[in-house]
Amino acid sequence: MYRMRLPPWLVLLMPAFVILLAVVAIPLVLSLYSSFTAFQLTRPETITRWIGTFNYEKAIGDANFWAAFGRTVLLLTVALNLEMLLGLGLALMVAKVTHGQRLLRTIMMFPMMFSPILVGFQFKFIFNDNVGLLNNALQSLGLTDVAIPWLVDGNLAFIAIVTAEVWTSTSVFAILILAGLFAIPQDPVEAARVDGCTPWQTFRYVTLPFLMPFIYIAMAIRSLDVARAYDIVQVMTAGGPARRTELLWTLIGRTGYVDARMGYANAMGYIAILLSIAFTVHFFRKLSSARTSLGMGD
Template identity: 50%
Template sequence: MLVPSLVIIAFVVAFPLVYSFYLSFTSYTLLRPIPAWNDFANYRRLLQDPIFGQAFINTLLFMFVTVNAAFLMGLFLSQAVARTIRGQPLLRTLLMVPMMFAPVMVGFQFRWFFNDQVGLVNNILTSLGLLNGSIPWLVDRWLAMFSIGVATVWMNTPVVAIILLAGTLSISPELYEAADVDGANSWQKFRAITYPLLGPFITIALTILSLDVARGFDIVSIMTGGGPAHRTELLWTYVPRVAIQEARFGSGAAMSFVTIIVTVVFTLYLFRQLLKSRIL
């Protein structure tokens, strides 16, 4: 059974990956369907592309903020639910509600929330007397990035919370009983028992979270489309724009491999921080 599985993996994953890597060194376009070798021209062109540079910076900031925010919120929710005695099954169900929505639906939902004319956020702020006019959430660069980040964190936090909740409930109650005998408070028990023993679960949660955030094409495309004027462009929205809309498949392939490198480096950075904190 192993050989057929390896053949399928090689056909579905390995061959497209190798072929796209080859295309990143060619001038393959829709108007020139026969790939012509051009060495590192596509990669050099990326360094000279101001939109790519802005998308690269936006992607680093976006991943750093959203991954950390979703992790911290998931950790907080997992500990809050774990300490709830009554109604815990109901809380677990409510915690999983954002996971039931497709990213496309989340994008449309938050696009309406942050609409400057009929959006829920501006209406609530106006009703509370905190706002006289309207805030252009999806027009200003940083406000738009914040809006996209809120949608991304809302959708991905439950995954982290569920994984860390499972890890918390798997810890032996005897450890906490021994800590109570020693007079430890809640923070000391969390710092000395809960957090270190959640190490493997944190690794799984951060890995899944990083991959999910790095596939956030749907939300960004629907909420802002990378605009206005490419101000909220991310690598995973700029790649299909170059490769499909502009039919520059060679440049798009080169950009996609840069995106993979960014994702891998960011994930390794997270693992390094975990190793430094001694929870791996």
């Protein structure tokens, strides 16, 4: 009887191949394919209706899509920079603490321990115009007597969302920068002090260059996070009212699951992923040039 004999290396790799095919390759190919069809979740047979690049052309011509795209980039820029500055400040302060530093580091990470959905609800409550903590506080302090529409006005809602993002994720920067601070060799810092640097100059010319790789790593991680931002925004405003806080993924999610236009949603998803890739490439380039300038690796 003939038995097919596969080479051992292929047999050993087979489970990995099968899993990769099932969880990565097939969904990827399928979603890419469906982005060229008029696929609607409610009418499964539409997955075979090939419409070429129509979905992509539609997305590129759609002002709502570009508004969401722009808002996502803006959120990324504002949130990341704020988180970096606050995280840097926090890390510098915590690094100075001698007693109870472990405890502080643990406390610092608390925001990361909450589900973003819950954070969304909490901030939705804080920014609620009638019963919210913030308006109540402002009114009690006599700073205002109107109910500020935090989650209704487009700009204010953006600020509210940024606040929630920054609150949850500043600690990512703080922890990574703190790790960087611990890794800095003390000799160059002392040399700078002897060379005539004020504390600010020491920080600017010696400490900061050493921290840059750590900052870029945090940036790369967080840019992926924010580029796919969905949960907090979905809970707080659901992209509304009237698309005023629409981000890429709230738009894509609604198009795919609420409007059931999965083909179109996939097409927008692929364009959105280019954004993530662009940011990642950018920060990794920055990271490697910062490392090279420090003489680390190549």
